[in-house]
Amino acid sequence: MTDADAVLSALRPVLDGLAATFGGNCEVVLHDYRRPEGSVVAVAGEVTGRAPGGSMSELGLSLLKQGRDARDQINYLTRTPAGRVIKASTMLLRDRDGEVFGALCVNLDVTDLRHAAVLLGELAAVTALPDATTTFTNDVGQLIRAVVAEEELKLGRPVSRMTRAERLDLFRALDERGLFALQKAVPEVAAALGISRASAYNHLAEIRS
Structure with a gap:
């Protein structure tokens, strides 16, 4: 078993605990970037419809392309094709040489919170949340x-x-x-x-x- 395989194996049991901590609007996805066409290793929760064996997203491709220069992407906003607003974090996994081989991703559906922010915007002077798009797919x-x-x-x-x-x-x-x-x-x-x-x-x- 390689170091990367050991890390991925160790993280699998963590997914359910993280998803349960954040509740029903949370999804945690474990990626093995060594297999970009089927990088999704495990999923806990359901927000974007990801499933084991699914492909990586555009962001994953970009991070993989950056190699050692890639950095964790924390608390960015994106949208699903259905229009749900997702607050996401992508935390990279590296081997002992610093090479990126995977990622642990946390996706939190904040659509309802966004609606509340709009309603409270005038009172709280909240700036509208920026829009972004990505493709969550298993194909x-x-x-x-x-x-x-x-x-x-x-x-x-x-x-x-x-x-x-x-x-x-x-x-x-x-x-x-x-x-x-x-x-x-x-x-x-x-x-x-x-x-x-x-x-x-x-x-x-x-x-x-």
């Missing part, structure tokens, strides 16, 4: 399509109307987010963009050269 294909759609939206035009330079910028953005670390990411990206696999592989090779 790596859905994750890839969501990231592609987000980056395509940032560029402001569909791939069919992009110049070659803009298409390369799109691939560069996807690579910087760690998307191509996933198995079969290139075919999935090609399908999402409506281009051939050969073109996708050529674009990836060009930006990395």
